[in-house]
Structure formats: structure tokens, C-alpha cells
Amino acid sequence: METRIDRIKKQLHAASYKLTPQREATVRILLNHEEDHLSAEDVYLLVKDIAPEIGLATVYRTLELLTELKIVDKINFGDGVSRYDLRQEGAAxxxxxxxxxxxxxxxxxxxxxxxxxxxxxxxxxxxxxxxxxxxxxxxxxxxxxxxxxxxxx
Amino acid sequence: METRIDRIKKQLHAASYKLTPQREATVRILLNHEEDHLSAEDVYLLVKDIAPEIGLATVYRTLELLTELKIVDKINFGDGVSRYDLRQEGAAxxxxxxxxxxxxxxxxxxxxxxxxxxxxxxxxxxxxxxxxxxxxxxxxxxxxxxxxxxxxx
DNA sequence: TCCTTATTTATAATCATTCTTAATAAAGAA
DNA sequence: TTCTTTATTAAGAATGATTATAAATAAGGA
Known part of the structure; x- marks a missing residue:
């Protein structure tokens, strides 16, 4: 059965990007924390638990990429930090x-x-x-x- | 006749703040640039024309004060910069x-x-x-x- | 395999914003 | 007026989030 990760992988490939282990780990964290409005730093600390070698810049780059592809939404509540939410599948x-x-x-x-x-x-x-x-x-x-x-x- | 500046001065006094020359200059810039969505830096550069001795930190402090008093609205369009609009008088x-x-x-x-x-x-x-x-x-x-x-x- | 390109790491740099400190100005009391 | 207190400011340093850089690594195709 096709998982959400599989579908995201396809979306990346369609835009000629790869689902690297770092990107997959980042997506998994987002999937496990829906509705949590994590900052990049939050994501970074959580990803480090499952992929300790990852760098903060990679997390930023991955979140930016996912935002461009409209897989995640980048939101801002007025405290100087951007937060990232997985967009519901199919939501426009x-x-x-x-x-x-x-x-x-x-x-x-x-x-x-x-x-x-x-x-x-x-x-x-x-x-x-x-x-x-x-x-x-x-x-x-x-x-x-x-x-x-x-x-x- | 009572001007908008006069009313803002009263609002400041009611909250025990003063309308200093720097604050007045900043408000005047905002009044002259309604609908322009100026950043703090934009305001700073414009204020310097009429009050050259002002510092950037003072502009930030003034904009923050006016935001607290709901005289201006601080908005964010997702480009890492806050922008400031005079709120319409009486608007909630x-x-x-x-x-x-x-x-x-x-x-x-x-x-x-x-x-x-x-x-x-x-x-x-x-x-x-x-x-x-x-x-x-x-x-x-x-x-x-x-x-x-x-x-x- | 080699070659090319994409990606990552680590760190440096940038940029907006806030903080610090000393100086200045204003307001009230005497 | 003069003294005292408090608010405000300027200048620059510091902070914190984010982005850029350069070298190293990984992946994919010929």
C-alpha cells in the first residue's frame, strides 16, 4: 500500500528532486507532529534523534523545498519565528x-x-x-x- | 481644530507616554504614507529626512509602542520583515x-x-x-x- | 568505471531586531 | 529657580533566525 511518504517521494521526483535520507527523516518528523506548528529549530532537534548527523541548514533547505512544493505551509504568528505545517493532502x-x-x-x-x-x-x-x-x-x-x-x- | 496628531498625543498621554519630537516625526511619516506598508527601515530612512538625528532603535521602539496602543498594525507578509500601517481611526x-x-x-x-x-x-x-x-x-x-x-x- | 550533478556538512555571513549604557530631556517637588 | 526623579534617546554591541559559501560526499547516467 502506498504511504504518505511514498506520495511525497513521487512529488519530489516529479520536480526532479530526490528524497534523501535527511529529507525523509525531516518529513517523518513532520508527519509525527501534525498540528504542532514546529519551528525550524524544533524540527532540527527532533530530527537529530532519528538522524543525528543532520545539519540545521539542511533542515532549513528541506523545509523551504517542501514549502515550494506546497507539501508544507510556512506560517508566521508574529513572534520572529517561522513555523511549518504539513498541508492536508489535496488541500489547495x-x-x-x-x-x-x-x-x-x-x-x-x-x-x-x-x-x-x-x-x-x-x-x-x-x-x-x-x-x-x-x-x-x-x-x-x-x-x-x-x-x-x-x-x- | 483637533488633528490626528493631537488625538494620538492624547492616546499616548492617557497611557502615560509622551509625544516626543522623534515620536511625532515617526507618526507624521506614517500619516504621509498610509497604504504603503513601510518596514521599520523604510520608516527610518523617511524620518531621517525630517529629523536627521533619530536612531533606528528609536524608530523600532516607537513603532512597537504605537502597535501596543493599537494605533498602528504590525503585519508580516512572509518576507522576513515586519511592516507597519496606521490603523483607521476607530477601527477595531x-x-x-x-x-x-x-x-x-x-x-x-x-x-x-x-x-x-x-x-x-x-x-x-x-x-x-x-x-x-x-x-x-x-x-x-x-x-x-x-x-x-x-x-x- | 568515470563524469556530472545534486546534496550535505560545517561554518561564516547576513539581516532584522533588541539590548545596553551613558547621555539628555522633561516633569514635578521644594 | 534648583534639585530630583523618571522617561527617552543615541550609538553601538549583541542576539537570534536564516541564508550563503566552500569543500566533501553521494547518487545516477554514460
């Missing part, structure tokens, strides 16, 4: 994020939600949308529950 | 952006457009939204016109 767009300004947690919204808005934008601004990035900042349900239980807040 | 949210992947132009959408989406998110994810950031990436009307007129594309 970035997914959305909920960033909690209390605890810093980042949750994901996989549903599109923007179809209607995009139709308006394409028509009214005559802009042909290829992708989008949408992040909400606010209070997550966990913090909300905590503060409603704790009268000191 | 970031405005949206259209980034052209052909020519790099950035246009603004001042309308909210997200009210319906936010209602869904607040309810379904039990997330109390305080702000949002929405950017569309695609082909702007200028590039679209260009390529339809130019058969070589």
Missing part, C-alpha cells in the same frame, strides 16, 4: 488558525469557511485568489473555562 | 490585504467581510475573537490586465 489552501492571546495555544480550523468571502473579493476587487492566510487572535475555550471557574480572574 | 480590527504574487503589490480591503465567519468560529470553536489577520495571495487586476493584453504571456 492554508488552513486557518486560532491563536490564544492568554496561553499561546494554536488550534487549527481545517474547514475552508472563506468561500463566500473569496467570491466577493474576486468579483469586487478583480483579484484572482490563489491562496489565503487567516488567523484569529483571542481567548481559547480552555482559558475561557479556566477564568469562569476561577473568581480571582 | 486589522484590515485585510491582497498580495499580488506577480508584481508584489499590496492592496488593502478596509471592509470587514469576516462578520459571518467570525460568528461561526466563535460559536463552533468556542473561541472569543479579539482580532484577525486575513491576507489573500493571487493575481491583482493590474497584472491580470497586462497578461490579457500581452499574447506572449
Amino acid at each position: 489552501h492554508f488552513h486557518h488558525h486560532l491563536v490564544c492571546i492568554e496561553c499561546g495555544a494554536v488550534d487549527e480550523i481545517q474547514e475552508d469557511l472563506l468561500e463566500d468571502v473569496e467570491a466577493v473579493v474576486e468579483k469586487r476587487w478583480n483579484f484572482q485568489i490563489k491562496d489565503h492566510r487567516l488567523t484569529f487572535h483571542g481567548i481559547c475555550w480552555r482559558c475561557h473555562d479556566r477564568s469562569s471557574q476561577d473568581p480571582s480572574q | 480590527h486589522f484590515h485585510h490585504h491582497l498580495v499580488c504574487i506577480e508584481c508584489g503589490a499590496v492592496d488593502e480591503i478596509q471592509e470587514d467581510l469576516l462578520e459571518d465567519v467570525e460568528a461561526v468560529v466563535e460559536k463552533r470553536w468556542n473561541f472569543q475573537i479579539k482580532d484577525h489577520r486575513l491576507t489573500f495571495h493571487g493575481i491583482c487586476w493590474r497584472c491580470h490586465d497586462r497578461s490579457s493584453q500581452d499574447p506572449s504571456q
Whole structure:
């Protein structure tokens, strides 16, 4: 049976790149940490466990390559660090994020939600949308529950 | 008559900050370059024309202060540089952006457009939204016109 | 096998941003 | 006014993320 790794290998080959052991190790880490929004440094430290000889620059290069091929999404939450998410297979767009300004947690919204808005934008601004990035900042349900239980807040 | 600068001065005083000459010069540059999405370096170079003795660190500090007070919005389009926009007076949210992947132009959408989406998110994810950031990436009307007129594309 | 090209490692370099320290300016008290 | 305190600034050093460089290695094709 064809695995996700196999399909990524094909995508790389189609663009005449190889799935080297370092690249495969990096992809495996991303597969094991979906929804975790890892930074390059995070990925590097995790990859070192399964491929200790890898260099940080290689991780950066691999993440950049995967971003170009739209296998991963490079996101930025405003702290000077880029974060990397595997894009859902077949998804044409970035997914959305909920960033909690209390605890810093980042949750994901996989549903599109923007179809209607995009139709308006394409028509009214005559802009042909290829992708989008949408992040909400606010209070997550966990913090909300905590503060409603704790009268000191 | 009360000017925008006067109102910003009041906002600063209300938070016990002063509108120093350096800060005022920085604000004036932002007022003269609305919709331009200037980087800190851009602002610095422009401010130097009207206040040559200013330092880059002061510009950074001022932009950070104005961001905290929600007088300017700090935005990031994924090119390792933060950009700064004066927020429209009275606006509670970031405005949206259209980034052209052909020519790099950035246009603004001042309308909210997200009210319906936010209602869904607040309810379904039990997330109390305080702000949002929405950017569309695609082909702007200028590039679209260009390529339809130019058969070589 | 040789030859060519892609990739990696290790380290140096770069670039945006923040920090540090001493100097300066402003504001309030006496 | 003068003294005192605090806020702010300039200049440059430091930091931290990311990218470039150069030499070494690996892979693939002829």
C-alpha cells in the first residue's frame, strides 16, 4: 500500500528532486507532529534523534523545498519565528488558525469557511485568489473555562 | 481644530507616554504614507529626512509602542520583515490585504467581510475573537490586465 | 568505471531586531 | 529657580533566525 511518504517521494521526483535520507527523516518528523506548528529549530532537534548527523541548514533547505512544493505551509504568528505545517493532502489552501492571546495555544480550523468571502473579493476587487492566510487572535475555550471557574480572574 | 496628531498625543498621554519630537516625526511619516506598508527601515530612512538625528532603535521602539496602543498594525507578509500601517481611526480590527504574487503589490480591503465567519468560529470553536489577520495571495487586476493584453504571456 | 550533478556538512555571513549604557530631556517637588 | 526623579534617546554591541559559501560526499547516467 502506498504511504504518505511514498506520495511525497513521487512529488519530489516529479520536480526532479530526490528524497534523501535527511529529507525523509525531516518529513517523518513532520508527519509525527501534525498540528504542532514546529519551528525550524524544533524540527532540527527532533530530527537529530532519528538522524543525528543532520545539519540545521539542511533542515532549513528541506523545509523551504517542501514549502515550494506546497507539501508544507510556512506560517508566521508574529513572534520572529517561522513555523511549518504539513498541508492536508489535496488541500489547495492554508488552513486557518486560532491563536490564544492568554496561553499561546494554536488550534487549527481545517474547514475552508472563506468561500463566500473569496467570491466577493474576486468579483469586487478583480483579484484572482490563489491562496489565503487567516488567523484569529483571542481567548481559547480552555482559558475561557479556566477564568469562569476561577473568581480571582 | 483637533488633528490626528493631537488625538494620538492624547492616546499616548492617557497611557502615560509622551509625544516626543522623534515620536511625532515617526507618526507624521506614517500619516504621509498610509497604504504603503513601510518596514521599520523604510520608516527610518523617511524620518531621517525630517529629523536627521533619530536612531533606528528609536524608530523600532516607537513603532512597537504605537502597535501596543493599537494605533498602528504590525503585519508580516512572509518576507522576513515586519511592516507597519496606521490603523483607521476607530477601527477595531486589522484590515485585510491582497498580495499580488506577480508584481508584489499590496492592496488593502478596509471592509470587514469576516462578520459571518467570525460568528461561526466563535460559536463552533468556542473561541472569543479579539482580532484577525486575513491576507489573500493571487493575481491583482493590474497584472491580470497586462497578461490579457500581452499574447506572449 | 568515470563524469556530472545534486546534496550535505560545517561554518561564516547576513539581516532584522533588541539590548545596553551613558547621555539628555522633561516633569514635578521644594 | 534648583534639585530630583523618571522617561527617552543615541550609538553601538549583541542576539537570534536564516541564508550563503566552500569543500566533501553521494547518487545516477554514460
